[in-house]
Structure formats: structure tokens, C-alpha cells
Amino acid sequence: MSLLFIGIDPNTGDDKSPTVWVDQEKKEFVLQGWKPGTELEAECAAFHVPGHAKGIPDDEAVIRIPARMTPMIREACDALERADVR
Template sequence: MALRKLGKDPESPSGGSPTVYLDEEKDSYLIQGWKVEDAERLGQMDIPRHESVVEIPRRMVQFFLEVKQDDEAPDV
């Protein structure tokens, strides 16, 4: 299984995180981000035991294919 790197946070001080990947075989995204450990924020979500939460900045949305495709679509 090969993952396709869609983009890294251009403002990351270390240049290594967050990162958005696409798994084309499973048709899903993998997100490398900051681990959310704030109990108050986590308490506002319904997170199953087999899942976890990571955080990415809003500016990272540019790396999701659907957003790029919408930007490239001609205006009708």
C-alpha cells in the first residue's frame, strides 16, 4: 500500500508536521497532526475507544483533493 503525500503545513517550524496523506487503495485520508489531550475539548466529542483525535490548522484544508478540485473547476 502506497500513501500519497498531499501536503505539509508550510508554516510548521520544524517542517515535519502536520501532514495530509491519501490512501488511494482505501479511499481515505491519513492525518499527521498534534495529539489532542485537552480533556475539556475531548469531552465535547463522542470518540469511540478505537479512535483518536489529532489537530491540524485550518490552512491545511488546501491539501484535500476535493477542495483543490473545486478550486480548479470552471465557473458555470
């Protein structure tokens, strides 16, 4: 895997660390965030999207990251869109 570190939430201190990377080989975002709690996870699982089954597949997860990390997510988008990904 060829991970490119984009950024870490500057407000989380040493023990918690929502983080953004991009996988340069697979052209994917890799996000680390907080577990959502059962109420939000249940709400997401119950949400109906046309053409998709309800629920969260076993190989997928719901995570939370703070909105203050938006610039890092934008940077990750830019990194994946560039033809010359680092």
C-alpha cells in the same frame, strides 16, 4: 499501503508536522495532527449524534489541524475522487 503524500503544514517548523496523505488502495484520508487536549476531547466525546453512541471508540482519535491546510485537504479529496488516482 499505498500512501500518496499531499502536503504538510508549512508553518510548523521541523519538530511538528500536521500532514495530509491519501491511502490510494483503501480510498481513505490519512491525517496527522496535534492532540486536542483533554477539554476538546471531552467535548467531542460528549457530543451526541443521532444513531451513534457517545464517546470516542478506542480505535479512533480526535486530532487538530490548522485551517490553513484546507487547500491540502481539498487536494486530497480531489485525489480520491479521480478515477486515475496516482
